[in-house]
Amino acid sequence: MKRLLTYIVMLFVCVEMSAQTIDSIVAQPAVMTTHIATNDSVHINQVSDSISTVDHEGVVEVDTVGADVIKLTAPDVQTATQVIDTKRWIPDPKRALWLAIVLPGAGQIYNRKYWKLPLIYGGFIGCAYALMWNGTMYRDYSQAYQDIMDNDANTKSYEDFLPVGYDVDSRLEYLQNLFKRKKNYFRRYRDLSIIAMIGVYLLSIVDAYVDAELSSFDISRDLTMKVRPTIFNERHSARGSGMNVNRYGLQCSLNF
Secondary structure (H helix, E strand, C coil), X not given: CHHHHHHHHHHHHHHHHHHHHHHHHHHCXXXXXXXXXXXXXXXXXXXXXXXXXXXXXXXXXXXXCCCEEEEECHHHHHHHHHHHHCCCCCCCHHHHHHHHHHCCCHHHHHCCCHHHHHHHHHHHHHHHHHHHHHHHHHHHHHHHHHHHHCCCCCCCHHHHHCCCCCCCHHHHHHHHHHHHHHHHHHHHHHHHHHXXXXXXXXXXXXXXXXXXXXXXXXXXXXXXXXXXXEEEEEEEEECCEEEEEEEEEEEEEEEC
């Protein structure tokens, strides 16, 4: 009777510890591999920094960063993996690309990078305003230049840019060159506004595609760069005999 009670208590403790360990695995991703073992039950073993696997029937051994290694059945591993995967959104780069082409900003919405929308639409609004302003000024100065270049006394739109009572005839050549320069100036910036708007559109497409592509790019948590002095041992040949020469320099190593 005492032996039976002892077995029941030990079984209850094992089940309780297994449940707590499974909860910790769901909260923190762990490294999982497959291995061959002989039974299908849950065991707890004390192992440090090791990863191994068990069972033809799909039992998996999981290292929980510290000490305890547990063996989970295939349904338990699948459930834990699904919970972990749902916490990370991995968009499709091609879908993000086509959405960005059809509608600017749609790729960023698909990638769930909503904070980029004010930048994109702010760029479009700024370029549109510059396009309208420079286009209007170009049309006005272009018409004024045409009027000041002809001999028709009824076409004097250029007087809108001059003070009242300004003597045009005494400085006609100067005003003709001035309106020509202004016309060319605003035409140039009107064209640059169009180019800038196209650039914002293309940039939104590239950003959506690259962002979606890099969402599945996995790097280590240890992202460090170390620069240290080092000695380079080089072998040179002098008159048929080999000679070792030490050179000093800096070595740069990047972990990612």
